[in-house]
Amino acid sequence: MTSNIISQTLFIYALTIVISMAVAYMIKGLNAVIFHFEDAHKRRMSESSSSSNGKAA
């Protein structure tokens, strides 16, 4: 019984660590993806504004 409870506790903590760290890495990965798209969007915006400036000139 005691060893069962101890192994169950270890399993619960291990599962908590795995899921929590998965969430943490998910946040990190999500950040990287979103920053990539934000940078690409900014680049496109600056390119299109500079080309429209060129046409106006």
Place this chain on the structure above:
Amino acid sequence: MVSEPDSKIVIGRICLMILGAVLLFLGRKGVLEPLLMIPMGLGMIAVNAGILHFAESPLGPAHNGTLFLDSLEQSNDKLMTLMQVDWLQPIYTLTFSNGLIACLVFMGIGSILDITYVMARPIQSMVLALFAELGTILVYPIGVAFGLSQGHAASVALIGGADGPMVLFGSLMLAKDIFVPITVIAYLYLGLTYGGYPWIAKAMIPRRLRGMAMPPEKVKPRQASPAARLAFVVIACAVLCLLFPVAAPLFLALFVGVAVKEADLKPFVDLLSGPVLYGSTMFLGLILGVLCEAKVLLDPVVLPLLLLGILALILSCVGGILGGYLLYFTSGRRYNPIIGMAGVSCVPTTAKLVQKEAAKINPRAIILPQALGANVCGVITTAIICGIYITLLNK
């Protein structure tokens, strides 16, 4: 004819009235959380004074409740009658015993959470939060060794997460028969963390380290935009609800609050962070106070819960500080170890406490962003453990 009560019960009721007055006074002084302690203290005084001379409720011997509500009634017919008699019964039956009030508090908390630092440094914040779950994990086998059932032991272990709504929700799922004393004990102790945690920090961390200012980071983390934060909220909520359907109400309540804030829906933020949060907290305090009747708390089953609850909170604080030390050593002694204490997810009390303790020694020590990061991750890890306990043990 109403019979005379046992003298032990009368003494217990007088002691609880005195305790209520002490809680009210300490809340007024700011030593304990005033938002909870003032209605709770007054509720304790009123309920124990109101039934001081009664062995049974004035409503009759079959009615075990109090003048204000009956927490033990299960029959739907009798509940319908009670809801028309006891003035707090509707609030208890329709919001407390089904976990709604816990979810409302969570929505309010979500709407004031700042997830900026969590998104900038998720790994660091999560490591601290995992260390600060030491009590939530270790008290489970200790509770079983004390002779509690697995569900009861897990419910009392959840007190280590220092998250009142989570304890209420978890104990409703895992230990419905003793969820009243567990929740009362959890909230009593959560008030005490305000006064007790600084002493643990003083015992474990030298003054020089407690007041250490965090040097500027070599590589400054890029701040996520509100759109990015909203995307995180949506994905995290979906993933956690998928993994733990039993704890989905809590996850949804928390993340809807965060989503409303990140989407900048000002009327909703004002609603959740004002009337919903404060209204729920006030009625939560009042109902907990009214539940602190001598007969409930003098039950022999309460003593191990009292011991295990305080043990869970102490172990979580110690674990959080150990996590703080881990980051202190791995960061080349640039990290203030007291931040680890904020991994205990009593949002935002422990984060504010950590900042206050550091600023007392060194007014230039600004550690609140890191503390809030650990605090928010603490909520997530406690919800995960709550979900695991309910999934594994709720049979």
